[in-house]
Amino acid sequence: MTDPRSIPPRGSTPEQIAERLEAFRDADLDWRSGKVWAYMFDPGETAERVIKQAYTAYLSENGLDPTAFPSLVRMEKEVVAMAASHLGGDPEVVGNFTSGGTESIILAVKAARDWARARRPELARASQRPKIILPITAHAAFHKAAHYLDLDKVLVDVDPHTFKADPAAMRAAIDEHTIMMVGSAVSYAHCVVDPIAELAEIAREHDLWLHVDGCMGGFLLPYFRKLGRPVPAFGFEVAGVCSISMDLHKYAFAAKGASVVLYRNKALRRHQIFTCASWTGYTISNPTIQSSKSGGPVAAAWAVLNHFGEAGYLELASRVLTATERVMSFVDEHPELRLIGRSDMNHVAFGSETIPVFRLAEALNQRGWYVQVQLGYGASPANIHLCINPANLRWLDELLADIGRCVELVRDSAPSPLVASLTQALAQIDLASVDDQTLRQMMAMAGIAPGTIPKVGAELNEVLDLLPPAARERVLTEFMNELVA
Numbered sequence: 164m165t166d167p168r169s170i171p172p173r174g175s176t177p178e179q180i181a182e183r184l185e186a187f188r189d190a191d192l193d194w195r196s197g198k199v200w201a202y203m204f205d206p207g208e209t210a211e212r213v214i215k216q217a218y219t220a221y222l223s224e225n226g227l228d229p230t231a232f233p234s235l236v237r238m239e240k241e242v243v244a245m246a247a248s249h250l251g252g253d254p255e256v257v258g259n260f261t262s263g264g265t266e267s268i269i270l271a272v273k274a275a276r277d278w279a280r281a282r283r284p285e286l287a288r289a290s291q292r293p294k295i296i297l298p299i300t301a302h303a304a305f306h307k308a309a310h311y312l313d314l315d316k317v318l319v320d321v322d323p324h325t326f327k328a329d330p331a332a333m334r335a336a337i338d339e340h341t342i343m344m345v346g347s348a349v350s351y352a353h354c355v356v357d358p359i360a361e362l363a364e365i366a367r368e369h370d371l372w373l374h375v376d377g378c379m380g381g382f383l384l385p386y387f388r389k390l391g392r393p394v395p396a397f398g399f400e401v402a403g404v405c406s407i408s409m410d411l412h413k414y415a416f417a418a419k420g421a422s423v424v425l426y427r428n429k430a431l432r433r434h435q436i437f438t439c440a441s442w443t444g445y446t447i448s449n450p451t452i453q454s455s456k457s458g459g460p461v462a463a464a465w466a467v468l469n470h471f472g473e474a475g476y477l478e479l480a481s482r483v484l485t486a487t488e489r490v491m492s493f494v495d496e497h498p499e500l501r502l503i504g505r506s507d508m509n510h511v512a513f514g515s516e517t518i519p520v521f522r523l524a525e526a527l528n529q530r531g532w533y534v535q536v537q538l539g540y541g542a543s544p545a546n547i548h549l550c551i552n553p554a555n556l557r558w559l560d561e562l563l564a565d566i567g568r569c570v571e572l573v574r575d576s577a578p579s580p581l582v583a584s585l586t587q588a589l590a591q592i593d594l595a596s597v598d599d600q601t602l603r604q605m606m607a608m609a610g611i612a613p614g615t616i617p618k619v620g621a622e623l624n625e626v627l628d629l630l631p632p633a634a635r636e637r638v639l640t641e642f643m644n645e646l647v648a
């Protein structure tokens with residue numbers, strides 16, 4: 164056996180490599196089973212073949228220099244144009260292909276920051292950092308953008324029943340340092356569309372940038388609207404919307420590494436671009452964060468859009484819509500479960516006042532499903548989040564029956580002694596002042612050993628749910644810093 168910690172002295176054949184890579188998958192989620200209700204956006208085998216073919220065909224081409232591979236520019240243009248017309252864009256709307264929602268969001272926040280600085284030179288002189296206003300339901304990627312771009316965030320509560328952004332509260336949060344507001348269509352956690360038209364009105368009154376996060380919903384919502392669902396306007400047809408992010412690696416079913424960021428016009432997009440001629444090497448002008456980049460993702464995105472076409476996507480949307488409505492009525496009719504927000508698309512979050520939800524999720528996962536849990540935050544209680552994909556549909560009846568069975572199973576489960584003792588301990592200590600050593604000891608108690616992947620069961624989730632968000636962040640940062648040495 165060779166030592167896996169150094170480059171092997173001699174190489175292996177393609178077959179040996181393939182075999183070893185296959186063997187690594189042992190503990191991975193079996194997403195092709197159709198029993199995974201999170202992370203995967205799977206439209207079936209034929210589409211998988213289409214994206215793999217396109218991806219590998221353009222794997223080695225480099226998107227660094229648009230003059231070297233015009234094929235990549237052509238595909239980016241076509242993908243961006245399809246995205247813009249899908250979202251109510253007129254010919255003024257422009258955009259770029261990016262590696263994912265996070266990159267699209269960081270770029271839009273950067274453009275908003277530099278647009279504001281250009282128009283409001285007093286921002287540069289102010290001692291206070293510019294502020295972006297986020298409903299608490301805005302994706303973590305906006306927090307990451309603020310962190311990377313040195314901006315302040317103002318978090319605003321949402322309506323505690325609908326979990327939609329509250330325009331009056333957003334308006335009240337504006338001050339002279341504010342540069343940007345954010346709304347989602349749809350939000351990840353509760354899958355609801357924020358009142359974008361009202362937010363846009365406020366943004367226009369105050370001359371602020373409004374970004375619409377359509378990473379999850381931008382692609383599918385127009386099809387849901389065509390199918391008769393009441394989807395409010397959220398695209399460029401709403402005056403005041405400056406930019407929109409829309410992932411293609413979610414419900415356009417592209418290979419991962421595919422999103423677009425769109426701007427109302429070129430004057431706004433200009434603030435996104437970085438150019439550097441002040442060094443001894445090749446001059447760069449990068450619209451996106453990446454510089455050298457594979458042509459694979461854009462080719463795969465182009466391929467899948469052309470593979471399905473409007474008719475194909477409408478058909479997929481109709482199938483997941485019917486299934487989502489069934490899940491929602493199942494939860495509505497179940498005496499002990501309740502919807503957390505009423506989904507506008509095909510994800511459903513549900514919780515319970517009487518059943519321990521993390522136990523319920525664990526029981527489901529032990530029966531061969533994979534469901535995601537969301538910790539409580541603000542008015543949003545801990546819940547189970549299902550993404551309903553075409554590949555899941557054949558299992559829908561079984562899943563719902565199992566949810567019913569698992570509720571009975573966990574209803575009277577005894578509370579965990581660990582959680583009970585931690586609850587007591589937490590009441591006495593201030594987690595913010597705990598030193599790293601103590602923090603690690605506490606993590607070890609909860610079953611998180613340095614450098615290993617813990618089994619995330621009900622107990623660990625219950626512990627995390629007990630912690631205030633800042634402490635959750637500290638624990639997870641510590642975990643990540645240990646995971647890959």
Ligand SMILES: *Cc1c(COP(=O)(O)O)cnc(C)c1O
Binds near residue numbers: 265302349
């Ligand atoms: C997935 C998602 C993002 C982030 O996208 P990544 O592709 O994971 O970087 C942002 N916003 C929403 C609403 C999302 O669902």
